[in-house]
Amino acid sequence: MKSKLITGLMVTLFLVSMLSMVCLVSAPIPREEGDVVDDDIVDIFDGVAIGLAFGSNSTDLNWNPDADLAEEWGLIDIMDILVWASHFGEADP
Numbered sequence: 001m002k003s004k005l006i007t008g009l010m011v012t013l014f015l016v017s018m019l020s021m022v023c024l025v026s027a028p029i030p031r032e033e034g035d036v037v038d039d040d041i042v043d044i045f046d047g048v049a050i051g052l053a054f055g056s057n058s059t060d061l062n063w064n065p066d067a068d069l070a071e072e073w074g075l076i077d078i079m080d081i082l083v084w085a086s087h088f089g090e091a092d093p
């Protein structure tokens with residue numbers, strides 16, 4: 001469990017640093033996409049929430065349905081992190 005969390009956080013931080021350099025532009029997704037903790041800004045706290053749920057599915061104790069941002073639905077994986085990272089820094093108008 002702890003190693004999953006550490007792995008999730010490391011993957012999250014790696015992707016944020018990569019995407020900030022590459023400036024990835026994504027397909028049309030609602031602006032609030034990636035705001036896992038629902039505070040109207042996509043920031044590191046949303047990444048931490050995804051990291052805490054990383055690798056989980058709906059039967060796991062650390063499952064967070066709000067962190068399930070992308071297909072494969074019902075699993076928190078790298079695709080959910082990519083959606084979050086592609087919206088990092090966005091704020092609700």
Ligand SMILES: [Ca+2]
Pocket residue numbers: 068069070071072073074075076077079080
């Ligand atoms: Ca997912």
